[in-house]
Amino acid sequence: MKAAVLYELNQPVVVEDIEMEGPKEGEVVVKVAATGVCHSCYHAVTGKISYPLPVVLGDEGAGVVEEVGEGVTLVKPGDHVILSWVPSCGYCIYCTQGYSHLCLKARQSERGCLFDGTTRYKKNGTPIHHYAWVASFAEYTVIPQESAIPIDKEIPLDKAALIGCSVTTGFCAATNTAQVRPGSSVVVFGTGGIGLNAIQGAAVAGAEKVIAVDLLDTKLEMAQQLGATHTINASNLDPIPEIQSLTDGLGVDFAIEAIGVNVTYDQAIRALRPRGKAVWIGVPEREPLSLEPGILAGERMVMTSTYGSARPRDDMPRLLALYRAGVLKLDELISRTYQLEEINEAFDDLLNGEVARGVIQF
Ligand SMILES: [Zn+2]
Ligand SMILES: [Zn+2]
Numbered sequence: 001m002k003a004a005v006l007y008e009l010n011q012p013v014v015v016e017d018i019e020m021e022g023p024k025e026g027e028v029v030v031k032v033a034a035t036g037v038c039h040s041c042y043h044a045v046t047g048k049i050s051y052p053l054p055v056v057l058g059d060e061g062a063g064v065v066e067e068v069g070e071g072v073t074l075v076k077p078g079d080h081v082i083l084s085w086v087p088s089c090g091y092c093i094y095c096t097q098g099y100s101h102l103c104l105k106a107r108q109s110e111r112g113c114l115f116d117g118t119t120r121y122k123k124n125g126t127p128i129h130h131y132a133w134v135a136s137f138a139e140y141t142v143i144p145q146e147s148a149i150p151i152d153k154e155i156p157l158d159k160a161a162l163i164g165c166s167v168t169t170g171f172c173a174a175t176n177t178a179q180v181r182p183g184s185s186v187v188v189f190g191t192g193g194i195g196l197n198a199i200q201g202a203a204v205a206g207a208e209k210v211i212a213v214d215l216l217d218t219k220l221e222m223a224q225q226l227g228a229t230h231t232i233n234a235s236n237l238d239p240i241p242e243i244q245s246l247t248d249g250l251g252v253d254f255a256i257e258a259i260g261v262n263v264t265y266d267q268a269i270r271a272l273r274p275r276g277k278a279v280w281i282g283v284p285e286r287e288p289l290s291l292e293p294g295i296l297a298g299e300r301m302v303m304t305s306t307y308g309s310a311r312p313r314d315d316m317p318r319l320l321a322l323y324r325a326g327v328l329k330l331d332e333l334i335s336r337t338y339q340l341e342e343i344n345e346a347f348d349d350l351l352n353g354e355v356a357r358g359v360i361q362f
Contacts, residue, residue, distance in 0.1 A: 003121065003138035004343045005128055007054045009047045012344045013137070018056075018128055020140055021120040023069030028145050030081060033157035035136035036060035037338070037346040037358040038165050039192055043283050044131060045347070048260075052112040055129040056121055059085050060165035061136025062157045065148065074145045080153050082164045084312035085132040087115075087146035101307040106133070106146075115144055134164065137343060139362060149316045158337070158359050159323065159330040163316050166357065167330070169281060170197025172308025172315055173256060175205050178279045182206030184253040187243055187271050188228075191219040192350075193357050194281055195258035196226050196333065201308075202254070203227025204327055211246060213239045213267075216353045226329060243271045257282055262289045274298030281305045333357045 001020050004013045023029050041057040043049040061083040065075050075081060088100035095103050110117045112129030120142040121128035121135075135141045151160055170193070174180045186202040188195050191214040202210045203226070211230045212223035220231040230246055232239045244251055251273035257264050260282025266289065268278040280302065296302070310316070322328035335355040338346045346358045 001139040002340060003056045004058070004340055005054050005123070006045055006057055010045065013045065013057060013347075015341050015343060016123070018121050018123045020142065023067055023142055024114070024116060025070045026072060026145055027069040027114060027142055028065050028072055028075055028148050029067040030063040030083065030141050030143060030148065031066045032061050032063040032136050032138060032141055032362055034062060034161040034362065035360050036162050036164070036166060036193070037343070037350055037360065039194070039350060040165070040283060041131065041137075042347055042350060048283055051131065052129050054126070055112055055131050056135040056138050057131045058136030058138065059132040059134045060161055061134055061141070062151075062160040062164060063141075066140065068145070072145045075148045075150055079148070079150050080155070080157065080160070081148040081150055082160050082316050083134040083136055083141065083143060084147045084149050084316070085134050085165065086307055086312060087133055087144040088312065089146060098311065099309070100311045100313070101309055114142065136164075137340065137360065149312050151317065151320055155320055155323070158334065158361060160320065161359065162330055162333055162357060163319050166193035167197045167319060167328070168310045168312070168315060169305075169308045170194040170258065171201035171204070171319065171328070172310040173279055173281050173305040174198045174201030174254070176309035176315070177303060177305035178254045178256060178277055180205040180207050180254050183208050185209040185211070185247050186254045186256065187211040187213060187252045188256045188258060189213045189264040189268055190257065190259035190282065191223040192258065192353075193333070195256070196222060196356055198256045198258055198281070199223050199228050200226045200329060202256070204322070209246060209252075211243060211252070219353055222356050225332060240267060240270050247273070251276060253277070254279065260284055262287060265289055266291070269295055269300065269302060272300045274300065277301040277303060279303050279305050334359050337361050
């Protein structure tokens with residue numbers, strides 16, 4: 001079967017035929033219908049996220065269950081599923097406390113492998129790893145049944161795919177991690193796939209002011225379509241005084257960082273009013289961040305967000321219900337579709353800020 005494999009850092013991804021083994025106990029094979037091109041996969045290309053190589057990339061997909069291994073009870077062949085990059089076990093301390101996005105069994109597993117510590121892909125005898133449990137840049141993927149979230153067959157799979165990463169990570173960072181309240185003020189730094197969805201989440205949660213900050217006017221226009229009430233192009237100015245003047249000099253209730261650079265981690269804190277909460281979603285740099293501790297005085301809070309603090313099995317169907325009700329915008333997010341062979345071009349468009357979301361369709 002055809003897959004997009006990363007062999008070497010900072011090199012183009014290779015689209016080629018690789019061998020795939022059938023599912024072992026508790027695993028399912030999904031025929032991938034569509035997969036979003038997510039920045040976190042590109043972080044694996046540059047090494048910002050370190051992953052064992054070679055690896056089949058792709059962390060945002062949906063498809064149809066083709067085959068199930070022994071002992072699978074959660075899905076059956078023919079089911080339509082979103083691929084969750086956290087296969088929550090249901091019984092570890094985090095799952096039982098309601099934080100299934102932090103599932104210990106998933107976190108303690110060997111990176112790039114399935115639960116038994118091996119992979120189902122290889123080429124010329126060399127094992128190829130699975131990216132983030134999902135590995136959706138491939139015609140078929142083998143995943144733990146816990147990563148297969150069944151959905152209504154009427155939902156178009158290219159829209160459902162987006163729920164697998166960017167929508168859940170961004171939207172739920174606003175609704176679940178930050179817990180944006182009606183009438184509150186929110187700033188979102190970075191309007192890529194994740195940031196745009198954080199903006200949607202804040203708007204749907206009833207924020208009065210949703211301020212989008214980016215360096216590209218084209219992306220700020222997309223932000224307005226998804227619910228931003230104000231935009232700031234920060235390419236030539238410090239956005240903090242602007243944010244303060246939009247919030248009666250107080251700063252915002254919630255500041256969401258969706259880029260992953262120290263400059264905006266710092267700005268997210270400086271944008272806060274007392275009791276305000278900064279939520280860092282972006283994949284962090286490895287450089288230390290220098291911080292004057294007093295900047296947090298007045299009970300300001302900082303929290304990171306993993307997968308939008310979402311419980312995939314609960315939140316993903318809810319997000320689809322919001323889509324069906326016309327509240328959550330998914331169609332508008334897809335700016336361009338690609339063939340798998342065009343994956344490197346899709347990464348270039350992502351880096352140039354030309355797309356809200358690029359989606360590969362099979
Ligand atoms: Zn992603
Ligand atoms: Zn668990």
